[in-house]
Each structure stands twice: as C-alpha cells, then as structure tokens.
Amino acid sequence: MTDRIAIVGAGLSGTLLAINLLRFDGPPAVLIERQAAQVARGVAYSATHPDQLLNVRAAGMSAFPDDPDHFVRWLAAQAGAAGGGSGTSFVPRATYGAYLADALAEVREARPGRLDLVDADVRDVAADGEGARLALADGGAIEADAVVLATGNLRPHAPPGIDPATLPADRYIDDPWAAEPAAGLGPADTIVLLGTGLTAVDVALELDAAGFAGRVVALSRRGLVPRRHRDGLPPVAGDTDTPPLVLSALVRKVRARAAADGWRAAVDRLRPVTQRLWSALDPATRARFLRHLRPYWDVHRHRLAPAVADRIDAMIAGGRLHVVAGKVTGIAAAGAGLTLSWRPRGSEAAEAIAAARVVNCTGPQGDLTRTDDPLLATLHARGSIRPDPLRLGIEVDAQSRVVRRDGSIDDRLHCIGPMTRGGLWEVVAVPDIRRQAWDLARRLSHSQWVGGEGL
Numbered sequence: 001m002t003d004r005i006a007i008v009g010a011g012l013s014g015t016l017l018a019i020n021l022l023r024f025d026g027p028p029a030v031l032i033e034r035q036a037a038q039v040a041r042g043v044a045y046s047a048t049h050p051d052q053l054l055n056v057r058a059a060g061m062s063a064f065p066d067d068p069d070h071f072v073r074w075l076a077a078q079a080g081a082a083g084g085g086s087g088t089s090f091v092p093r094a095t096y097g098a099y100l101a102d103a104l105a106e107v108r109e110a111r112p113g114r115l116d117l118v119d120a121d122v123r124d125v126a127a128d129g130e131g132a133r134l135a136l137a138d139g140g141a142i143e144a145d146a147v148v149l150a151t152g153n154l155r156p157h158a159p160p161g162i163d164p165a166t167l168p169a170d171r172y173i174d175d176p177w178a179a180e181p182a183a184g185l186g187p188a189d190t191i192v193l194l195g196t197g198l199t200a201v202d203v204a205l206e207l208d209a210a211g212f213a214g215r216v217v218a219l220s221r222r223g224l225v226p227r228r229h230r231d232g233l234p235p236v237a238g239d240t241d242t243p244p245l246v247l248s249a250l251v252r253k254v255r256a257r258a259a260a261d262g263w264r265a266a267v268d269r270l271r272p273v274t275q276r277l278w279s280a281l282d283p284a285t286r287a288r289f290l291r292h293l294r295p296y297w298d299v300h301r302h303r304l305a306p307a308v309a310d311r312i313d314a315m316i317a318g319g320r321l322h323v324v325a326g327k328v329t330g331i332a333a334a335g336a337g338l339t340l341s342w343r344p345r346g347s348e349a350a351e352a353i354a355a356a357r358v359v360n361c362t363g364p365q366g367d368l369t370r371t372d373d374p375l376l377a378t379l380h381a382r383g384s385i386r387p388d389p390l391r392l393g394i395e396v397d398a399q400s401r402v403v404r405r406d407g408s409i410d411d412r413l414h415c416i417g418p419m420t421r422g423g424l425w426e427v428v429a430v431p432d433i434r435r436q437a438w439d440l441a442r443r444l445s446h447s448q449w450v451g452g453e454g455l
C-alpha cells in the first residue's frame with residue numbers, strides 16, 4: 001500500500017477520491033485546495049443562487065457508485081432542505097455542495113487522523129523513485145509517496161481574434177465566475193455572452209436574478225442552446241454492446257432511434273458505452289467528431305433542468321435574451337464600452353454590436369499549451385505531463401497515471417477529472433467522475449476486490 005497520497009484540488013474529483021480512500025481504509029492522504037471556500041464544492045457547487053440547479057435529477061447524483069441512493073437519502077434527511085428529497089427533482093447546486101461537504105466531514109470523523117486538509121497553492125510537483133515533493137507558492141513543501149492532480153477544468157480560453165490584454169478588464173470578462181457581469185450597468189446597456197452553452201445559461205440566469213434590464217446577446221458559431229430534460233420519462237435501458245465505430249453509421253442509428261423513441265432516449269441509450277466507444281475510435285475519427293458533431297452532442301447530452309429551461313425561454317420570449325449564430329471577427333475598446341465585430345452564420349457581411357460588457361462564456365477548456373495555471377504550465381514545460389493528442393486535457397493511461405512528454409508512464413503522478421477527457425470523453429459529470437475516483441481509490445488502497453454496480 002502507498003504510504004501517503006497528496007491530492008491537488010478539493011473540488012468534486014479530489015473530494016470523492018479522498019472520501020473513497022478513507023472508505024477503503026487506504027493510505028493517509030492530504031487534500032490541498034488553494035481556494036478554501038471551495039473545499040468539497042469546487043467552482044460548480046460553490047454557487048449560492050438558488051436558481052442555479054443541477055442538470056441531473058437527484059436520483060443520478062449519488063457520490064458513490066456502490067450506493068446509488070446515497071444523495072436521495074441525504075436529501076430526505078435534511079428537514080426543509082432546498083430541493084426537497086425527491087429523486088426526480090433538480091436541486092440547487094449549492095445543496096449538492098453541502099452534500100459533498102457533509103460526506104467529507106462524516107468520513108473524516110469516522111477515521112480521524114487519516115486525511116489532512118491544507119489551504120495552499122501548489123506550484124510544482126517533482127516525483128522520483130523515492131516519492132514526490134510538492135512545492136507551494138508560500139515557499140513551503142509537502143512530501144508524499146504519490147500525487148493525484150484533481151485540478152478541474154481550465155478557465156475559458158480567449159476566442160480567436162480576441163486579445164484580453166488589449167481590452168479594459170472591467171469591460172471584457174475573461175472568467176465568468178470571477179466577476180459580477182451586471183455590476184454598474186443599466187437598462188440602456190448591452191451585454192454580449194460569447195457562447196450559448198451551459199456557461200452562457202448560468203450567466204444569463206445570474207443577470208436575470210440581478211435585475212439587469214438591458215439587452216443580452218448570446219453568440220456562438222451555431223447558436224445552439226442546451227435542450228431541456230423532460231419530466232415523467234421512464235429510465236432508459238442503455239446499450240451493452242459497442243455501437244458502430246463509423247460516425248456516419250452511428251449517426252444513422254441514433255437518428256433512427258430518435259424517430260422511434262425520441263431523441264432523449266436515443267442519446268441516453270449510448271450513456272453506458274460512451275467511454276468504451278470513444279476509446280475504440282482512432283484519433284482521426286475523434287477529431288472528426290469534435291469538428292462536426294460535438295456541438296450537437298453537447299446540447300443534447302448536457303441538458304437543462306425544466307425550471308431553468310423555462311426561465312431561458314421566458315427571457316428569449318420577452319426580448320431580454322437574443323441567441324444568434326455567427327463568428328466573432330474582432331473586438332476593440334470604444335468609448336466607455338466595446339465594439340464587437342461578427343459575421344452572422346451563412347452571411348459574408350460583417351456586423352457590429354456596441355456592448356457595455358462582453359463575457360467569455362465559451363466554457364471550460366483543457367489545452368495545456370494555452371494554460372496560465374502555474375502548476376500545470378510548469379509540469380508541461382518540464383515534460384512531466386503532456387497534452388492528449390486532441391489537446392482536450394492531460395494524457396493518462398488506463399490507470400489514471402500521467403504520460404510524460406517522452407511517452408513514459410509516471411507511477412507516482414496521477415490525474416482524474418475533466419482534464420482526462422481526451423482518453424475518456426465522458427468524464428465531466430458526476431456519474432463518470434465518481435466512478436473514476438472510486439476506481440483509483442481502490443487501486444491506491446489495494447482494494448480492487450471491492451465491488452460495485454458499475455454505473
């Protein structure tokens with residue numbers, strides 16, 4: 001058994017790994033988080049506004065693949081908890097953050113002295129045959145036998161044609177989670193959201209909740225908005241066999257199912273085999289999927305809670321939110337605001353939008369070659385980690401061990417969570433991350449004999 005595990009990042013991925021190490025009586029661990037307020041919550045579940053709901057029903061949000069009703073039982077035990085105790089409900093994200101914090105506190109209390117929480121910013125990890133040393137921003141260090149990177153998503157990258165360094169920081173918001181987009185603006189102002197996916201939905205809801213009475217324009221290449229969940233649908237039996245590996249054949253199969261059973265059922269039937277399907281595709285086919293099908297997969301796979309979809313529909317119907325399709329060609333400071341140049345989809349004529357503020361809502365990214373994260377940039381520059389072939393994140397092997405620049409495997413450095421999407425694709429939602437963290441905890445604890453229902 002490993003002597004001590006250092007987990008860098010205490011969001012969903014790192015927290016679930018730490019919890020499972022304790023559950024499996026694994027090695028002592030240290031859970032390190034640079035944002036103390038986000039321990040067990042991360043960015044996603046630190047939301048405080050009740051309108052920010054989970055995108056999955058409560059019944060699918062247990063932290064543990066071997067205890068699928070755990071979250072629903074916790075909800076039922078919370079007298080008056082927001083979101084209620086129904087497995088069919090879409091509860092606030094803040095409620096889920098409280099659930100994760102409770103689960104962490106409970107397992108630490110049951111196994112005292114086995115897990116340390118450290119508020120620190122890790123800037124480097126040097127691993128060798130003897131162990132690993134984590135260098136901290138304050139000059140300190142942490143020694144460990146093995147290290148797991150659970151850093152979550154990278155911040156959104158600036159879209160092509162935009163250089164944030166040339167724009168006023170109070171007018172161009174590069175990180176939608178680090179600012180209040182409506183601050184200082186009034187009903188005569190226009191806010192442009194770059195992106196029309198889940199991040200843009202969150203920001204639009206935040207603007208609505210803040211009482212912003214101006215105009216909101218959400219712009220993306222295709223103008224696609226996430227579809228809604230539909231209440232009352234029975235569970236869908238997933239595939240057990242890998243579908244066709246030829247994209248055109250797979251699309252035909254899904255379309256035929258959608259015509260017969262509805263698109264939700266057609267997409268959900270792929271859920272159990274998505275990772276297996278992705279791993280069987282060659283790099284060229286994966287690249288074709290990302291180029292042509294990813295936007296359509298994203299809006300059908302990652303859906304909105306019905307209440308959230310209702311609010312977005314109401315904003316659009318009321319003229320407060322405009323969703324447009326096109327390509328950004330440039331952005332420049334203009335007076336007290338910004339001028340955004342864009343070309344509508346299917347048109348050669350350029351147009352301009354006078355915006356009081358532009359918010360980058362293109363969503364989380366994973367390209368190591370563009371990151372400004374000090375730890376990941378250092379590890380990448382030294383060759384301790386490398387991007388996956390499609391630059392979706394960090395390349396890892398089947399055991400979550402990182403691949404170095406020279407192609408060798410580092411037995412002491414692992415990575416879990418969204419930054420491993422290059423090899424797994426579906427590893428951004430709770431059902432996938434909980435399984436990945438559970439599996440790695442079993443390996444690090446030498447508890448592979450522990451079984452589960454294999455969600």
